[in-house]
Amino acid sequence: xxxxxxxxxEDHALVRAGMKALMQKIEGIEVAADMGDGLEAVKYVQTAAxxxxxxxxxxxxxxxxxxxxxxxxxxPTTRVILLSMHANEEYLRQALQVGASGYLLKGAxxxxxxxxxxxxxxxxxxxxxxxxxxxxxxxxxxxxGPGGPLAKLSMRQREILQLIAEGQTTKEIAHRLxxxxxxxxxxxxxxxxxxxxxxxxGLVRLAMRVGLIQPYS
Numbered sequence: 111x112x113x114x115x116x117x118x119x120e121d122h123a124l125v126r127a128g129m130k131a132l133m134q135k136i137e138g139i140e141v142a143a144d145m146g147d148g149l150e151a152v153k154y155v156q157t158a159a160x161x162x163x164x165x166x167x168x169x170x171x172x173x174x175x176x177x178x179x180x181x182x183x184x185x186p187t188t189r190v191i192l193l194s195m196h197a198n199e200e201y202l203r204q205a206l207q208v209g210a211s212g213y214l215l216k217g218a219x220x221x222x223x224x225x226x227x228x229x230x231x232x233x234x235x236x237x238x239x240x241x242x243x244x245x246x247x248x249x250x251x252x253x254x255g256p257g258g259p260l261a262k263l264s265m266r267q268r269e270i271l272q273l274i275a276e277g278q279t280t281k282e283i284a285h286r287l288x289x290x291x292x293x294x295x296x297x298x299x300x301x302x303x304x305x306x307x308x309x310x311x312g313l314v315r316l317a318m319r320v321g322l323i324q325p326y327s
Contacts, residue, residue, distance in 0.1 A: 113138050114231055115140050115142040115158075115160045115162075116133065116140065116160060116162050116163070117141075117142060117145075117158075117160040117162070117165075118130055118141055118145075118163075118165075119144070119145055119147075119148065119151040119174070120169075121146040121147065121170065122146070122166075125216065126146060129223075132223060133227075136220075136223075136224050136227065142160050143158070146169070147171060147172070148165070148174060149172040149177070151165060151181070152180045152181060152184070155184065155185045162188065162227065162230060163188060163189070163190045163191070164193060164214075165177060165192055166193045166194075166216075167192050167201060167321065168195075168321065170276055171273070172272070173272055175322075176208070176265060176272075178190045178192060178209060182209035189212075189230050190210045190211055191213070191226055191236065193214055193215075193216050194214075194216065195217075196321075197238070197240035197241050198241070199241070201213075203244070204260070204321070211234075212226050212230045213238055213241055214236070218238065226238075259316060259320060260322075262305065263305070266287075266297060267300065267304075270283055270287070270297045271313060271316075271322065272317060272322045273286065274310060274313055274314075274317075275313055275314045275317035275318070
C-alpha cells in the first residue's frame with residue numbers, strides 16, 4: 111500500500127482520538143486532518159483532496175451519508191469509508207447509493223481497520239462481514255433505482271430534514287446553510303409534501319428510522 115493521506119471525521123472527540131491513535135500504528139498511513147463536522151469535512155476535501163475519508167455516519171448538522179455524496183461528486187479521486195455502530199441494512203443501502211467505498215463498524219479490531227483501508231486504497235470496496243450479507247440485495251435495489259423515503263428528497267431537502275429533526279429553527283437553518291428564510295420554508299413545505307408528513311414530530315420519527323439522527327442526538 112502506498113502512502114495514504116486520510117481525513118478522519120467523527121463528532122465524538124474521544125472516539126476520534128482513539129481511532130487516530132490506531133491508524134498511526136499502520137505503516138504507510140498519515141492522518142492528514144481530523145474533525146467532528148460533516149460540513150467542515152466537505153470543505154476540507156475541496157481544498158486538500160485527501161486520498162481517503164474515514165467518516166462517521168451519524169453526525170449533527172451534516173451527516174456522513176450526505177457529506178459522502180458531496181465528496182464523491184466534487185472529488186472523485188477521494189474514497190470514503192463510512193463508520194457506524196450498527197450492522198444496519200438501511201444504512202448499508204444508503205451508503206452504497208451515495209457512493210461510499212466501504213462500510214466499517216466502530217467496534218472493528220485494528221486488523222480489520224487496516225484491511226479496510228488497504229482494500230479501498232486498491233480501488234476495491236470493503237464491507238464489514240456483519241453487513242456483507244445485505245450486499246446483494248442492496249446492489250439489486252441500487253440497479254433498480256433508489257428506494258426508501260429519502261429517495262424522494264433532493265440533497266438540500268435531506269439536509270434541511272436533518273436540521274429540523276435536530277430541533278433547529280427556520281432562521282437557524284437559513285443561517286447555517288446560507289439560504290434565505292423563505293427558501294428554507296419552501297424546501298420545508300416541499301419535503302413535507304413529498305414525504306406526506308405534515309408535523310415536526312413525524313419528521314423526527316422518520317429521521318430516526320432512516321438514520322439521519324440518533325435517538326440520543
